[in-house]
Amino acid sequence: MTSAENTDGEETVRPPDPAGDQPPVPLRDIAAAHVITSAEAGLLPADALHPQAPAHPRRGSAVGRLAATVERLRAEVRAAHAAAEGRALVEMAKGVLVERLRCGPAQAARQLTELAHEAGVSPLELAADIVNQAARDHLAEVAEDFVRQASGQASPGAAAGASVAVRLRTAESAALAAGDTQAVAESLLAHALAPLGASAVAVWTAGSDASLTLCGHAGFSADEADRWRYVPPGVVTVARQALGERRTVRVDSLAAVGLPTIGRAEFLDGGRVALPAGTGGRIHGVLEICWPEPLAPHPPAIVRQIEALAELCAHTLESLPTAVRNPAGAREPGDVGELIDLSDGLYDPALVLTPHLDPEGNLADFRIRHANSCFVDPAGRPRSAVDGALLLEAYPMAAGDSELFEKIERVYATGEPFRAQRMTLTALVDQVPLSAVADLSISRHGDSVLLIWRIEDETARLASLLQHAQRLGRVGAFEENLVTGEITWNGQLFALYGRAVTEAPVSLQDLAEHVHPDDAVAIGRFLQAVLHHRRATSTAFRLQRRDGVTRHIRVIAEPVLDADDRLLAVRGAYQDISSQHWTEVALAATRDQLAQTEQESAERNRLALQLQHAIMPPTRAPLDAPGLQVAVRYRPAESEALVGGDWYDAVVLPNKRVLLCVGDIAGHGIEAATGMVVLRNAMRGLAVTGAGPGQLLSWLNIVAHHLTEQVTATAVCGVYDPETRVLRWARAGHLPPVLVRGQEATTLPVIRGLLLGALAEAEYEEEELQLEPEDTLLMYTDGLVERRDTAVQESLTQLLAVAQDPASSLERRLDRLLLYSKSDTDDDTCLIGVKVS
Numbered sequence: 001m002t003s004a005e006n007t008d009g010e011e012t013v014r015p016p017d018p019a020g021d022q023p024p025v026p027l028r029d030i031a032a033a034h035v036i037t038s039a040e041a042g043l044l045p046a047d048a049l050h051p052q053a054p055a056h057p058r059r060g061s062a063v064g065r066l067a068a069t070v071e072r073l074r075a076e077v078r079a080a081h082a083a084a085e086g087r088a089l090v091e092m093a094k095g096v097l098v099e100r101l102r103c104g105p106a107q108a109a110r111q112l113t114e115l116a117h118e119a120g121v122s123p124l125e126l127a128a129d130i131v132n133q134a135a136r137d138h139l140a141e142v143a144e145d146f147v148r149q150a151s152g153q154a155s156p157g158a159a160a161g162a163s164v165a166v167r168l169r170t171a172e173s174a175a176l177a178a179g180d181t182q183a184v185a186e187s188l189l190a191h192a193l194a195p196l197g198a199s200a201v202a203v204w205t206a207g208s209d210a211s212l213t214l215c216g217h218a219g220f221s222a223d224e225a226d227r228w229r230y231v232p233p234g235v236v237t238v239a240r241q242a243l244g245e246r247r248t249v250r251v252d253s254l255a256a257v258g259l260p261t262i263g264r265a266e267f268l269d270g271g272r273v274a275l276p277a278g279t280g281g282r283i284h285g286v287l288e289i290c291w292p293e294p295l296a297p298h299p300p301a302i303v304r305q306i307e308a309l310a311e312l313c314a315h316t317l318e319s320l321p322t323a324v325r326n327p328a329g330a331r332e333p334g335d336v337g338e339l340i341d342l343s344d345g346l347y348d349p350a351l352v353l354t355p356h357l358d359p360e361g362n363l364a365d366f367r368i369r370h371a372n373s374c375f376v377d378p379a380g381r382p383r384s385a386v387d388g389a390l391l392l393e394a395y396p397m398a399a400g401d402s403e404l405f406e407k408i409e410r411v412y413a414t415g416e417p418f419r420a421q422r423m424t425l426t427a428l429v430d431q432v433p434l435s436a437v438a439d440l441s442i443s444r445h446g447d448s449v450l451l452i453w454r455i456e457d458e459t460a461r462l463a464s465l466l467q468h469a470q471r472l473g474r475v476g477a478f479e480e481n482l483v484t485g486e487i488t489w490n491g492q493l494f495a496l497y498g499r500a501v502t503e504a505p506v507s508l509q510d511l512a513e514h515v516h517p518d519d520a521v522a523i524g525r526f527l528q529a530v531l532h533h534r535r536a537t538s539t540a541f542r543l544q545r546r547d548g549v550t551r552h553i554r555v556i557a558e559p560v561l562d563a564d565d566r567l568l569a570v571r572g573a574y575q576d577i578s579s580q581h582w583t584e585v586a587l588a589a590t591r592d593q594l595a596q597t598e599q600e601s602a603e604r605n606r607l608a609l610q611l612q613h614a615i616m617p618p619t620r621a622p623l624d625a626p627g628l629q630v631a632v633r634y635r636p637a638e639s640e641a642l643v644g645g646d647w648y649d650a651v652v653l654p655n656k657r658v659l660l661c662v663g664d665i666a667g668h669g670i671e672a673a674t675g676m677v678v679l680r681n682a683m684r685g686l687a688v689t690g691a692g693p694g695q696l697l698s699w700l701n702i703v704a705h706h707l708t709e710q711v712t713a714t715a716v717c718g719v720y721d722p723e724t725r726v727l728r729w730a731r732a733g734h735l736p737p738v739l740v741r742g743q744e745a746t747t748l749p750v751i752r753g754l755l756l757g758a759l760a761e762a763e764y765e766e767e768e769l770q771l772e773p774e775d776t777l778l779m780y781t782d783g784l785v786e787r788r789d790t791a792v793q794e795s796l797t798q799l800l801a802v803a804q805d806p807a808s809s810l811e812r813r814l815d816r817l818l819l820y821s822k823s824d825t826d827d828d829t830c831l832i833g834v835k836v837s
Contacts, residue, residue: 093127181205184316185216192309193289196302199270200290202262204231204239205317206283208444210416212239215317219290220263228262233416237261239286242274243414246283248307249274253294263290271295273306276413277314281355281363282447283413284317336369339445343372346452350375353449355412356390366391366408366449376455397426408442408449417443425453474576480508481569496553496576498545508557508570516542516550526555530570534559540577552581604670623650625658627722627837631810633818635783635829637668645672645713646781646828647680651687656722659687662734662779662830663715663756675711679704679756683717693717693730694766697753701732701764704757712757716779720771725836727769727777732756735785735796738803739769740776740813745804747796776810776835778803783829784821798822810835 090112097108112130116123181203189201200219204212212231231237238261242249251257251272254264261272267290274288287310298306336354343350353366367390371383386394391405398404404425407418420440441452476493480486487505494501497514506514508531512523519541529537536558543553557572623630630650645665652658661683665675682703686696696717704711716737718729729737729748733755736748752765771777785795802820807813814833823829 090127093130181216186218189218199292202288205285208415275310340370351451479571552578629835633831645676646830647676648830658720660718665713694764697764730764738778745800779832781830783827
């Protein structure tokens with residue numbers, strides 16, 4: 001091997017070649033001009049390069065000499081480890097030179113030393129650069145990316161770029177040389193993660209049940225590692241979250257989150273990063289990195305370095321023996337042949353799937369390695385049509401609505417099995433999607449996936465429907481063979497009897513021992529009808545269970561006869577009718593109570609109606625008052641339940657004046673009727689005093705407030721003087737009277753007056769109205785005009801329109817008002833008409 005200088009003044013390396021037809025290899029294509037020592041790169045500690053005995057205050061003592069010896073030996077061991085890891089990287093670089101220069105190992109070693117000397121770098125750095133250029137893998141891309149980002153910095157940035165390449169390649173060579181994942185974890189922390197500020201690292205391997213086993217760690221205490229040796233499925237930790245979500249999980253500070261994890265007590269304020277370590281779509285484990293301080297955002301170059309380390313862990317976990325990767329003992333068979341044999345022993349359709357990777361090593365699809373003997377294609381194809389095909393080619397709808405492919409991909413990646421009932425599967429038949437409902441099971445076995453489904457046929461669907469119907473109806477079925485004595489119960493019947501399914505069923509002959517004594521006769525008749533008369537029958541009884549619970553049961557049974565009409569068996573069903581029984585009892589009691597209440601209510605309404613009619617008949621004889629015609633109308637409520645307290649009065653007082661009153665008690669029923677009697681009679685008695693209408697209403701308010709039980713009422717009161725034709729009137733919350741003069745009808749002005757009984761004392765305003773011959777005055781209660789969907793003012797307008805129509809007599813006018821009334825409340829109505837002659 002010789003060195004020469006080309007025409008451009010560039011030094012080249014020419015390998016020994018007898019033919020002389022190989023071009024020289026430029027030195028710049030092999031070595032990078034990055035100057036950094038191994039100690040600066042973080043590979044070897046300074047005391048490993050120059051081991052010295054540590055200072056000790058009692059160096060001359062025996063203990064001091066022993067401590068110095070131990071420390072020296074430790075330094076030598078560390079130096080030996082570092083040298084061994086560095087030699088592995090150098091040996092890989094030598095292999096690259098042997099392949100490229102077609103020389104021997106000794107010539108490659110000399111060439112490496114000469115090139116490193118001429119480039120001004122250490123052999124270790126040059127070896128890392130040679131391996132990066134030869135591999136062109138993810139580690140090389142990470143190192144080049146870091147160098148590109150540091151190219152705009154000063155020389156220390158370039159040195160850092162070389163440090164990244166050396167650190168990553170050294171960690172890789174140490175991992176390849178390691179015999180277990182514990183050594184891998186220690187190498188990752190020492191060579192690649194400690195320079196990034198990390199203080200501890202844990203390497204987890206994922207089991208087939210999505211459990212996690214700690215197979216390597218560095219930076220954690222031995223007791224902490226023992227406590228976290230195994231994480232069962234379902235325990236959410238930082239690493240478990242990265243495995244389940246299949247993404248990098250970053251925790252800036254453990255103190256701010258509640259996720260448990262290894263070393264939480266030791267590094268509570270520190271940050272964590274957990275990365276899934278997987279290849280080809282399958283996650284083999286998780287790399288968890290611990291920092292002692294809260295995490296600041298990492299630059300992209302550091303993120304790519306960490307991802308490269310996770311990829312290195314994935315290849316390491318994949319290549320290590322099963323016993324090392326999974327010390328907990330979880331078995332992950334990798335032999336597809338065993339899984340095929342297993343699937344052929346199943347009674348349900350099953351597919352054995354293996355991953356299909358794209359050229360870049362990513363999971364693209366699954367290959368159907370085997371369809372078992374019970375395979376039934378939803379599209380009607382034979383087994384040979386799908387065996388060996390890709391899953392998405394054979395079943396393109398697997399990536400559609402059902403997300404079946406995504407679930408298979410997740411099971412393959414995490415190892416966590418998937419179970420689902422009544423899942424919709426869709427297959428394409430001549431480009432027509434056909435759906436079927438099936439129970440699904442997906443599990444990972446080594447590097448393969450077993451997909452099992454059970455399509456619910458009509459028989460199974462009906463059986464399931466019957467089972468649910470029996471459960472909802474609390475029905476238990478039985479069959480008793482009278483020849484062999486065998487008794488068959490379903491599970492629901494055991495529950496009705498309160499017996500365990502392991503206990504013996506109760507025969508029909510022993511049924512009387514489990515019923516209430518009062519029902520023994522009914523059971524005897526039931527058995528006689530079934531066993532002796534051989535006819536289907538049913539009866540109800542009270543079942544007394546051993547736990548003290550009494551249930552109301554209805555049993556129905558029918559005999560089973562052979563061809564010679566001999567009794568072979570009895571089959572039937574028990575039904576728990578306890579809720580129905582108590583519902584019927586409660587309903588009967590409610591009916592009795594309702595009937596009594598209705599009877600009492602009808603009696604009260606009848607008494608109220610009789611009392612009202614006795615005091616105020618619907619019509620009355622004309623009033624004997626000179627120069628005045630008085631007519632009244634009373635229309636009771638259509639329903640007896642609505643009998644109210646409407647009242648009227650028209651009477652000639654001792655001073656020859658005429659008292660005209662209309663009132664309405666709030667409410668209905670006997671209380672309203674008796675309140676009406678009190679106020680009407682009180683008004684008559686008070687009017688004898690000769691007081692005006694305002695004073696009369698004031699006294700009547702005192703009566704309503706103090707001498708009755710919370711009676712409130714509205715009223716309008718007028719006192720007419722026949723000599724002067726003057727009407728003095730007042731109102732207490734009542735509608736004002738209507739005056740019909742000529743062809744016009746108007747309402748009197750609304751004057752101040754409070755509801756009767758509302759306050760202890762109240763004053764009422766009076767008004768005087770000078771009547772003229774042929775004038776008609778109408779007083780009424782709200783039952784004449786009140787409507788549920790119409791304002792009172794609109795109802796009054798309709799009343800005035802009817803009232804101003806000509807009428808042949810006062811009686812005729814009142815009848816027309818009642819006839820054309822549009823009230824819809826079915827309430828009582830009182831109406832007084834006064835016409836001046």
